[in-house]
Amino acid sequence: MDKKDAVREKIITHALHLINTKGIGQTTIQNIMESASLPKGAIYRRFENKELIVLAAFERAGYIIWEHMVQAVAQAPSTIEKLLAISAIYQDAVHNPPIPGGCPMLNTAIESDGTFPELQKLAAEGYTNTVKFVQSLIEEGMEKKELRPDVRAYSLASFLVSSMEGAIMASRLTASNEHVHFNMDYTRALLQSFAYSDPN
Amino acid sequence: MDKKDAVREKIITHALHLINTKGIGQTTIQNIMESASLPKGAIYRRFENKELIVLAAFERAGYIIWEHMVQAVAQAPSTIEKLLAISAIYQDAVHNPPIPGGCPMLNTAIESDGTFPELQKLAAEGYTNTVKFVQSLIEEGMEKKELRPDVRAYSLASFLVSSMEGAIMASRLTASNEHVHFNMDYTRALLQSFAYSDPN
Numbered sequence: 181m182d183k184k185d186a187v188r189e190k191i192i193t194h195a196l197h198l199i200n201t202k203g204i205g206q207t208t209i210q211n212i213m214e215s216a217s218l219p220k221g222a223i224y225r226r227f228e229n230k231e232l233i234v235l236a237a238f239e240r241a242g243y244i245i246w247e248h249m250v251q252a253v254a255q256a257p258s259t260i261e262k263l264l265a266i267s268a269i270y271q272d273a274v275h276n277p278p279i280p281g282g283c284p285m286l287n288t289a290i291e292s293d294g295t296f297p298e299l300q301k302l303a304a305e306g307y308t309n310t311v312k313f314v315q316s317l318i319e320e321g322m323e324k325k326e327l328r329p330d331v332r333a334y335s336l337a338s339f340l341v342s343s344m345e346g347a348i349m350a351s352r353l354t355a356s357n358e359h360v361h362f363n364m365d366y367t368r369a370l371l372q373s374f375a376y377s378d379p380n
Numbered sequence: 381m382d383k384k385d386a387v388r389e390k391i392i393t394h395a396l397h398l399i400n401t402k403g404i405g406q407t408t409i410q411n412i413m414e415s416a417s418l419p420k421g422a423i424y425r426r427f428e429n430k431e432l433i434v435l436a437a438f439e440r441a442g443y444i445i446w447e448h449m450v451q452a453v454a455q456a457p458s459t460i461e462k463l464l465a466i467s468a469i470y471q472d473a474v475h476n477p478p479i480p481g482g483c484p485m486l487n488t489a490i491e492s493d494g495t496f497p498e499l500q501k502l503a504a505e506g507y508t509n510t511v512k513f514v515q516s517l518i519e520e521g522m523e524k525k526e527l528r529p530d531v532r533a534y535s536l537a538s539f540l541v542s543s544m545e546g547a548i549m550a551s552r553l554t555a556s557n558e559h560v561h562f563n564m565d566y567t568r569a570l571l572q573s574f575a576y577s578d579p580n
Contacts, residue, residue, distance in 0.1 A: 290491065342559050
């Protein structure tokens with residue numbers, strides 16, 4: 181395609197919002213039609229069924245979160261600050277997450293488990309890619325001698341990403357950002373314990 | 381009631397299994413009837429609607445997980461081992477979690493968010509009670525001089541519980557227990573850094 185299909189983009193935007201706030205099971209094509217103010221035909225000409233809309237919405241979510249991560253990292257002056265900046269993307273998980281409804285990877289992971297294998301596969305790839313991105317930052321920090329050479333980059337990356345996801349769940353569940361902030365505090369302490377030489 | 385209603389118990393058992401593996405949205409009263417081999421009347425005489433079954437199933441899940449935690453803690457010889465034993469409840473999150481389908485609190489937290497306030501409230505209470513239980517173990521460890529006196533018991537408890545939940549999500553999503561094991565490794569290192577005096 182030469183130019184973007186604006187209607188397709190609009191369908192995906194509204195579908196993502198609905199799916200991430202209400203869940204896949206609670207979102208119907210009728211809901212998407214109403215939210216986007218589009219006739220049924222406009223949707224069915226572009227997507228054969230709801231599953232295809234859901235997959236496209238998840239892909240869109242991936243781009244949005246990726247943008248947030250790249251920006252967070254670009255502005256941070258050191259490896260440890262880069263890693264903390266990623267955690268900080270969800271510092272207001274309750275009221276202002278990057279996408280309304282919380283983390284789409286977390287929500288999708290839970291909702292697709294055992295029910296939607298193709299989507300679960302996409303979400304698993306999203307998790308693995310996030311871990312690999314964080315791993316590459318850690319390895320860069322080790323090369324730059326900001327982090328100790330005995331750090332295990334892959335397992336640390338997995339721990340940072342999964343613990344952040346758990347904290348987002350806890351904060352959204354209890355409507356209190358304190359859990360995300362506790363996660364940031366312990367993550368900072370953990371990373372500082374891995375610093376090559378304390379800058380203080 | 382003097383004696384337990386065995387049919388009610390059976391309905392809850394089958395409902396919990398279905399809900400925790402397929403999700404609330406994908407579980408119908410028809411599914412529960414078929415799974416439990418019970419006629420519709422047997423269910424409706426005990427539960428007015430699906431929501432009440434879901435709430436009862438979540439309560440049952442809470443008892444089951446609670447039992448696992450109490451047992452894990454009872455067998456462990458020290459505070460740090462008690463805390464690690466709680467993490468180990470989900471060491472085979474992929475193939476053999478305490479309840480098929482993963483952690484019911486995590487699953488419920490995500491699925492009830494924005495759609496089922498009464499259930500979300502129950503799940504939030506479940507999270508808070510788990511954190512308080514872990515906090516009480518930490519405080520006991522501080523009193524016994526197994527943990528350092530400057531440990532912040534509440535925030536550490538929250539971090540331990542939320543990071544464990546995130547690791548369960550990651551392991552179930554990717555069908556690999558490595559993420560849960562990484563969580564246990566970093567948790568052990570963190571707790572050892574808080575040990576009052578190293579026993580080695």
